[in-house]
Amino acid sequence: MKLEAARTKNATTRLKRARGQLDAVITMLENGADCEKTVTQLAAVSKAIDRAGYALIASGIQQCMSTSQTEGTDGMSVERLEKLFLSLA
Numbered sequence: 001m002k003l004e005a006a007r008t009k010n011a012t013t014r015l016k017r018a019r020g021q022l023d024a025v026i027t028m029l030e031n032g033a034d035c036e037k038t039v040t041q042l043a044a045v046s047k048a049i050d051r052a053g054y055a056l057i058a059s060g061i062q063q064c065m066s067t068s069q070t071e072g073t074d075g076m077s078v079e080r081l082e083k084l085f086l087s088l089a
Helices: 005-030 035-071 078-087
Strands: none
Touching: 005 035, 035 078
C-alpha cells in the first residue's frame, strides 16, 4: 500500500526535524561536547523517529479503513499493519 502524500506530511516534518537534531548530535560528538547533553539530544532524535513511524502506521490504518470502505478492497491486512507497528517497539 502506498500512502498518500497528504497523509505523510506530519511524519515527513518530524523526520526532517530529526535529521537536523541528528546533525547536531554528530557535531556535538565531533567537538567533544558534554556526554549527558549529547545523549539527551540523541534520545530526542530517537523519539522523533519513533513518533514519525507511529504516525505513518496510524495514517496507513486510516487509509486502509477508508480504502476498504469506499473501494471494497482490503488494502493492507491488519496482520501486516500490526507487524509494522510492532517493528517499532
